[in-house]
Amino acid sequence: MRFAEHDRRLDQGGPRVAIVGRPNVGKSTLFNRLVGRRRAIVDDKPGVTRDVREASAQLGDLVFTLLDTAGWETIGGEALEARMRRFTERAIDTAEVVLFLIDARAGILPLDEAFASWLRKRAAKVILVANKCEGRAGQQGLAEAHGLGLGEPIPVSAEHGEGLSDLHDALAKFIAPIPEEDEEEAAAEGAEEAEAPSDAELAKRPLLLAIVGRPNVGKSTLLNRLIGEERVLTGPEAGITRDAIRVEWQWKGRAVRLVDTAGMRRRSRIEAKLEAASVADTLDTIRLADVAVVVLDAANMAEKQDLAVAGWVIEEGRALVIAVNKTDLLADDRSEASKAWRRLRDRLEASFAQVKDVPIVGFSALNGRGVEKLMPAVFETYKVWNTRVPTPKLNRWLREMETLHPPPLAHGRRIRLRFMTQIKIRPPTFVLSVSQPEELGDDYLRFLVNRLRDDFNLPGIPIRITMRKPKNPYASRARKR
Helix, strand or coil, X not given: CCHHHHHHHHHCCCCEEEEECCCCCCHHHHHHHHHCCCCCCCCXXXXXXXXXXXXXXXXXXXXXXXXXXXXXXXXXXXXXXHHHHHHHHHHHHHCCEEEEEEECCCCCCHHHHHHHHHHHHHHHHEEXXXXXXXXXXXHHHHHHHHXXXXXXXXXXXXXXXXXXXXXXXXXXXXXXXXXXXXXXXXXXXXXXXXXCCCHHHHHHCCEEEEEEECCCCCHHHHHHHHHCCCCCCCCCCCCCCCCCEEEEEEECCEEEEEEECCCCCCHXXXXXXXXXXXXXXXXXXXXXXXXXXXXEEHHHCCCHHHHHHHHHHHHCXXXXXXXXXXXXXXXXXXXXXXXXXXXXHHHHHHHCCCCCCCCEEECCCCCCCCHHHHHHHHXXXXXXXXXXXXXXXXXXXXXXXXXXXXXXXXXXXXXXXXXXXXXXXXXXXXXXXXXXXXXXXXXXXHHHHHHHHHHCCCCCCCCEEEEECCCCCCHHHHHHC
């Protein structure tokens, strides 16, 4: 099944299947195997997964929403592990099916037994899965799993894809299979997928909103505040979020797909392989996003790394909104607070001359003050990012620009701006037909971009212009002679 169809089914809901177990038994590996692509970060280090990650998955004719959870620990109180455990237990309570994963090679450990004792109260929806059963190394652990009191264990190897047919049969007792598609319908869908989606089709999709920034600036707190519930882990510890966590949401009837991402430190400070994978995951999220909200800390606005993150967003052509969190911590002196805001705007303008008037929203995600201003700014920027300028109007404007500010001379002759058209949106991208594109120069191109932004009301978004030299219709005749 295509990934677009997976996402559509996830939007519509469906059976929820949670993968649970103690740390480092292969939950994320099985999650990626069933989802069909690498959606969760996998590492030999235990405790990599912290939040509950959701994705659409398919196993044969079974389609469901799959939940990857943090490793279950017995720690209580307000420690990070205890907060992770509460999220895992909540995922179990909301799921229709629970896959309890054990490591057959390591055998049954006391933590497995403690978790099994807790799960036995929910045994009706629990499927016991013994992972890492490739070869003979897992035979002893597989035999020990019978003593957990959760039924017959299903031997699988998530890494090698073994035993999935048996897992399918176990899941089929809880999940109804999807109806078979007839060949004509499948062929029609395949042809439709090959075509580029229209603007109308893209408008019906959920707006993909990425929340990015440095570690510990309040990205996860902001997501929880927006949706009105504690969906992702938060706390004073820096770097809690590791995977990009997607949350489906509705804002005033408009579908939004929020993505909370790992904090991005300077590349020179990234040493661990796990952190590098988290940053790569965040960069992938930025590339796929419609709008990226770059969250700053009001106590230290516009650090070099903040500007670097915003730069990555602009480089990828995404719509950008600057969100300043913790404004309640700004100095009580209004003049000092005004200076801080002015410094931020000056730094943004100096660093990103090609993207003027980026929207800036200040709020406190912790107490909610000002958060209501963020989504209107997001959708306004998204609207501008989707702007399409009619070709006749664009060329009348081009003639006016050529008159008001003529292009430079090249080899004693005036460069001609022949024609201009917009070839795509998201971001607005234009093709300019120029008699001598290599001689036009960056300064004149910058002038055109700035006037495009002002005259067609395109503030705060990247604008791209590609130059082309028109073909000489007499060139072929000259060669024949």
